[in-house]
Amino acid sequence: MNKNSSILLCLLFGFGLFKTDILAQDSKPPMPEDGLRIMQLMKNPNGVRRYPDALPSLLRMMNEQTWAKFDTDPLFISELTDERIFENPILYINCDDQTNLEFTAEENQALRRYMELGGFVYLDAGIKASFLGADLGHSYAAWEERPEVRDWFKEVFPEKAFIPLDRSHDLFRVFFKGLPKNADLKIEASQKRLPETVLSFVEQEKWPQGTYSFVGIKVKGRLACVASPICAMGWGRDEFGNWIPPISFRIRESAENFDENLKLASFTGGTFEVSREDGLKDIIYSEQGQRPAWVQEPNGRWRIFKYYSGEEISNYAHSFYARLGMNVFLYALLN
Amino acid sequence: MKRMLYIFFWASWIKIIIGQVPLAPPPLLNPVETPETNATDSNQSVPQPPKRSSQMETIKKAEMNLRHGEQGERVGAAKLLGKYPGSLSSSSLIGALDDQSPLVRRAAMVSLAEHFLNGYPVYDKSLVEKIFSKLGDPDVEVRREVSTLIPRLVNPMMRGGVERVVINGRQVLRPVSASLRPDLYALTQRAFLDEDAIVRQNVLKYHSYLRVPLPPLLLEKLLQDHDRGVLLTALDRISINASQPRIINEIEKLSKHEDRGVRLKIVDVARDCNRYHTKYRSILRSMTEDSDAEVTSMAAVELARFGEKINPSVIDRIKKYLLSAKGMSSQVTTILYAVSAMGADGIGVYKSLTEHGSSKMRTVAWQRYISLSNGWDKPKDWILALKDRDQGVRTAVVNTLRGRVKGLDQATLGSLVESPHDDIRKFLAESLINAEQDAVDEYAFDLLIDEDPNVRASTIRALATRRETGWLKIMERSLLDDEYVIQRAAMDALLAEPVRGITILKTYLSRNPGSRISSLIRIELQRSGVQP
Structure with a gap:
């Protein structure tokens, strides 16, 4: 064949x-x-x-x-x-x-x-x-x-x-x-x-x-x-x-005044650009030695990454x- | 003048160093404009990114918001503090665990968990106890977070030591127990029956870390739990209470559970608890009648490991299960190896599996079949293995047979001498050493002219060991072969014959002083005390 x-x-x-x-x-x-x-x-x-x-x-x-x-x-x-x-x-x-x-x-x-x-x-x-x-x-x-x-x-x-x-x-x-x-x-x-x-x-x-x-x-x-x-x-x-094995989640959360607070909050790590579904870019902010901290989205919104684990x-x-x-x-x- | 300038210069420098005068920025003659803005004709100023606060300022601000802000601000502050592990933010977050809003408490708990997971645990015992006390929080998300975090809370919370107290005006050092505070102990006991299945499961998983025992009555209830995760975790926790009749009854009921995974777990539990009560073995026996072939097989092999005789119909089911298995999953591997425990009954199972589609399965089956049935004495059985299409199977079988096979007969040699596989012909050549004479007479020559030099070399060595008629002539001719491996085999054989062999070697050396093997022959002869 x-x-x-x-x-x-x-x-x-x-x-x-x-x-x-x-x-x-x-x-x-x-x-x-x-x-x-x-x-x-x-x-x-x-x-x-x-x-x-x-x-x-x-x-x-x-x-x-x-x-x-x-x-x-x-x-x-x-x-x-x-x-x-x-x-x-x-x-x-x-x-x-x-x-x-x-x-x-x-x-x-x-x-x-x-x-x-x-x-x-x-x-x-x-x-x-x-x-x-x-x-x-x-x-x-x-x-x-x-x-x-x-x-x-x-x-x-x-x-x-x-x-x-x-x-x-x-x-x-x-x-x-x-x-x-x-x-x-x-x-x-x-x-x-x-x-x-x-x-x-x-x-x-x-x-x-x-x-x-x-x-x-x-x-x-x-x-x-x-x-x-x-x-x-x-x-x-x-x-x-x-x-x-066990898996944890990284999710984006917002809260009152995050757009202002995260813009001004201290961070010590680098920033990374990541492509989104709509072709625009997210900017990821990180803290040194830790998992990514928050994200600035192209629409001007700032959200924090939170990590959830458990059964x-x-x-x-x-x-x-x-x-x-x-x-x-x-x-x-x-x- | 020069001297004055010198003094002025040094005075200014000292002022700067000592810091008595604030440093002013250098005057800008042409401020603000940068080359980029000049390049455009715009009058707009360049937008500058806002200045970020320092870490301390960020934490302080979040702390203020967490204490005095509206609910939304408090939630945001709790979330933000998760990014700055340290005693300051941890203390604020722990304080927020008493917030009236569940949203704030959840956010604080998730942020504390983030600190722990990032390698910044809270060490203060009282603070950790405060976190653990939230196992009784009315909000289920908070309770879940706390119960998930138990392994990380245990160390600081269960730490013993001494404390300094004042009694009647005197300072006294008093030991602090390395056990859970009584109210937290009671809280943990209540959490075994929390309304949320995840909390129940976590507390079941970690209660021993907290040194909180699981009483039989409670365990019995948990073994009736509707949640699969809780049930499987409870089954992991029965060893201490395994001899309790009420627990055994529950295990027996669960042996007929609708979920196959639970029934497989019961097999595991019954095997491990067999030493606590004989009833576990009868549970295993009843499980050999299970509708699922895998459960049946697991139960049967565990019984066989205890030395029990297995019903032929069950053995037949095991055989069918293994024959239908695709590949070697962990369960299949366990069952496959455990069939050995059935002794003679397992032989038939292995025999059937020698025709399995998976080469790994055939390898194990052949090895076990030959070992259990003393198969090396039965060439008719293993000839088929040596004809297997997979080299891995053939190699494993040859390794099992090597050194155990006694005198190959003419029929065996005849059926394999034409084998297309070099490894098998080489094995036959090695086996000539103790083969029956008529078999050697019939097939040694075929192997001696084999296309593969390794087969020929092995044949030469075997014939030399047997000292067959005319073997010296064969060795002498073999020294003239093109293949080094053949020459080497012939040399080794001739060295072992101190009279005629040595003479042949000396003659060869004198005629072929420059051949590849000559220098080695010279060295070997000298080592034997012979001057070449």
Whole structure:
């Protein structure tokens, strides 16, 4: 079987599976014995993976919650010239797990061919705000790909650039829609799922309707590659179903006179510019040796960053990231 | 004149240094305008960014707002103080924990947590006790924050020491207990049953840090909790009360819980508590009938580890579960290795798994199957492993067999001698050492002319060890081979034969003084006391 037909076959298999099953869950047509295998790139096969449980857990959740069937054991490849990439339609890359994002011309050519033939590439941590520095554990909704990813894809597709995915994109509602509710979180209906300020920020700005900052590249009219802030940190579960590891939230809060007070308040660290969804820039102010302190928004508003941690925060974040991650892989299968 | 100028200069300098005269800015002849503003024809002045306050001014202002401002200002001040860790801002924030507005209390608590998380804890015991006392706050968000912060409050709060008090006019040093204040102790006990599940879960998680015991009655209630997080945390806390009948009853009920994760946790708990009561083992037995294959398998392997015989139908379910598993998740790995505990019953399971799709699974299955069944004596079984498509599996099996296989027969050698894998042919060549004679007669030559030099070298060494008829001739010829590894094997073999071997080597040296192996032969002969 040549490479063209094998990738097409895989995609058709996925498409057929979802058209009939996920969207209409009443019927249960026979499924192939082995599930679809996701490839994961590790340039250094012996390198440290920050979230080793993440992808297998997510694939297991998809097997449990949808009619899609994935092999929960990702296929690791260390080079993009590996012939096996043409046998599997989805390639997952956690950019933070790679030693660097420099590839040979042959690898870039193989990747281009892979995407042109119908392959889908998911660049997790492909978006990373500059102020996060070496602390890889943060996620921040910057609306542009990280510079290393931009440089890499300039070599793969010199004629193309990453474009932001708008909030109404199908990727955000292909299976899960909106933000997790109490029932999704498996908590009592009366329980407060998040602190008030956190919930309103999350619902209105951080993840409105279950969306997030994604950028992508279209190839032959098809979304063939997406990049997002790190989502894998929210996918892991232990054998009892507890989420691992704990996640905290950074949210923006305002208060009376903040526009005046923060303008004048003392700060000792640097300032960083970060792209927003509307293309304008936020200016982030930081305190030395601490996490970012506050932000000056282009509309003249000043807001402070507050950090929330705890069980309810972590559970909510995990639930969101897992739903989002599943949507990405299911979208890749359907398109 | 010169002298006067000199004195004037020094006088001015001393004034500046000593500071008796305020330093005035140098007079500007052409003030205000900068090159940029000159470049435009605008008369507007350049907007200057407002001057930022110093840190102390910022904190002072926030402190004032926190004390005397309107609610909105107080909230803002509490939030801002979170950015300036230190005793001054911490004290103000702790004071704001008594604010009548829950919004201010929440903001103060979140800011205090920010100080702690940034590495600036509050050390004063009374202040920390004040923070902890907010575990009884009427606002749920404040209680959640406090309960999350318990691990960071424990050290300063539970610190013992001495205090100086005045009794009848005399100063007396009195010990301060390293335990929780009685009112805070009672507060913690009440928090076990807080109306909010997150607070309950946190207090359950951290109560031992505070040295507050969890009584059996309370634990029983928590084991009936509707919240999954509370329930799983409570299950982690049963060891002290594990022998209490009411707790055992709850565990038994939970073994039929609808959530698979909870049932898996019960397997864990029942295994760990087996030493406290025999009932736990019967709970495990009943769980081998669970509807979920993973729960069944976990329960069964734990029983097998206790030395119990497992029902064949359960073993069959374990086998099916492992066969259908995709890859080696942590659960699958645990079960796979634990099947060994079933002894002879586990052999069949491993045998089935040798055909699993995952190469990792096949590797473990083959290793365990061969070890448990003394499989090295049964070439018919392991021949299949040596034909596996994955080199990792073959290498693991060869390592298991090496040194244990006794006399290979002709059929075994015959079925593998054509193997496409070099590693397998090399293993056969090594095994010639103790193979049956007819097998050697039949296949040694095939291995001696193998395409892979390592296989040929191993064959040469094996034949030399066996001292097969004509072996000296083979060694002599092998010294003329192009491959160094072959020459080396032949040299080693000939060195071990002090009479004819040494002669062959000396002859070779005299005829081929410049070959690659010659210098090594010379050294080895000299070391043996032979003058080449």
